[in-house]
Amino acid sequence: GNSVTQMEGPVTLSEEAFLTINCTYTATGYPSLFWYVQYPGEGLQLLLKATKADDKGSNKGFEATYRKETTSFHLEKGSVQVSDSAVYFCALSALPLGTSYGKLTFGQGTILTVHP
Amino acid sequence: DTAVSQTPKYLVTQMGNDKSIKCEQNLGHDTMYWYKQDSKKFLKIMFSYNNKELIINETVPNRFSPKSPDKAHLNLHINSLELGDSAVYFCASSQGWTGGLNTIYFGEGSWLTVV
Numbered sequence: 097g098n099s100v101t102q103m104e105g106p107v108t109l110s111e112e113a114f115l116t117i118n119c120t121y122t123a124t125g126y127p128s129l130f131w132y133v134q135y136p137g138e139g140l141q142l143l144l145k146a147t148k149a150d151d152k153g154s155n156k157g158f159e160a161t162y163r164k165e166t167t168s169f170h171l172e173k174g175s176v177q178v179s180d181s182a183v184y185f186c187a188l189s190a191l192p193l194g195t196s197y198g199k200l201t202f203g204q205g206t207i208l209t210v211h212p
Numbered sequence: 213d214t215a216v217s218q219t220p221k222y223l224v225t226q227m228g229n230d231k232s233i234k235c236e237q238n239l240g241h242d243t244m245y246w247y248k249q250d251s252k253k254f255l256k257i258m259f260s261y262n263n264k265e266l267i268i269n270e271t272v273p274n275r276f277s278p279k280s281p282d283k284a285h286l287n288l289h290i291n292s293l294e295l296g297d298s299a300v301y302f303c304a305s306s307q308g309w310t311g312g313l314n315t316i317y318f319g320e321g322s323w324l325t326v327v
Contacts, residue, residue, distance in 0.1 A: 132318075139216075139302055139320040140255075183253055199245075199260065199268055200316060205253040 098123045102186050102203035109176055109210050117171040117206045119160075119186035127190035129153075129162050129169040130200070134183040143171075143184070176210045183207050215239050216319035218303045224325045225293060232289045233322045235303030243267075243308060244286035245316065246278060249300040258301075261286055262308075290324075298326045 103118040121127065131143040131153070144153030149164035158173045169186060186203040218235040225231050237244060245268075246258040260268035264280045275291045290297060303319040 134253075140304075140318040142315055142317075145315070185255065199257050202255040205255070207253075 098127065098188060098190055098201045100186050100188055100201055100203035102184075102206050104204075104206070106207035106209060109208070111178055111210055111212055112175045113210075115171070115173040115176045115180075115208070117184055117186075117208070119169045119171065119203060121167050121169065121186075121188050123167075123188055123190045125190050127188040129160070130187040130189070131158070131160055131169070131171050132185040132187060132202075134185065134205075136182070140185065176208075178210045178212055181208055181210045216303055216305055216317050218301075218319040218322050220322060221320065222323045222325075224327060227293055227295060227326055229293050230289070230291045231293060231324070232287055233301055233303075233324070234285070234287045235319060236285050237303075237305040237317070238284070239305055239307075239317060241305040241307045241317075242283050243306045243314075244280065244283070245304040245306075246286065246288050247302040247304060247318075249302060249321070251299070255302070259286075259288075293326045295326050298324055300324070 099122045101120050128147040130145045132140040133143045134140050144155040146153040146162035152161045160169050160171045183205045185205045187200045189200050216237045243262045245260045249255045258272045259278045261280045263283050277289045280286045300321045300323050302321050304316045306314040306316040308314045
């Protein structure tokens with residue numbers, strides 16, 4: 097079945113540091129890939145997405161490139177801020193074989209803490 | 213304007229009780245979902261409805277019964293609550309159910325604690 101594996105956290109960085117959160121996936125067919133963010137005490141928000149190989153999703157200074165050859169969708173940001181402290185989820189959506197519906201499969205989440 | 217709203221946000225209840233969580237979306241979407249987030253932050257889909265019809269049921273215990281009176285509402289009723297039901301429950305919606313191209317919008321979550 098489909099699965100998503102994220103780098104284990106928690107990740108602790110100083111403000112303005114470079115961020116990478118690794119994400120790899122296993123899926124049949126051609127999945128769409130997503131990063132969701134969950135700020136403390138809040139629900140999930142879509143951060144960015146990519147729907148085909150070599151697409152780059154970007155939002156709020158975050159970027160991720162859909163790499164089919166390495167089955168990866170790593171999240172990066174050049175300079176993190178304290179306000180980026182949150183839990184980040186990598187996810188994929190694919191149509192299971194023999195069905196016409198899709199569903200999101202999430203990674204385990206990575207807690208990011210940014211200190212001033 | 214809240215796109216996906218769910219109530220209550222916090223719920224503390226005793227084992228054995230029956231409780232409901234309500235969800236409404238004002239996005240005009242035709243597909244709604246319930247996700248469960250456990251204490252380790254792991255998220256897993258429970259149910260999905262498209263136009264009031266159940267399309268995904270991820271082997272959730274039958275103590276959990278979703279009900280969709282119309283395509284803008286998907287409520288979750290839980291019978292005979294157990295300690296292991298303590299979690300955050302997220303409602304979500306999207307236009308269509310083909311995943312991928314249809315962004316899923318999440319509510320703010322309902323924190324359920326069973327004591």
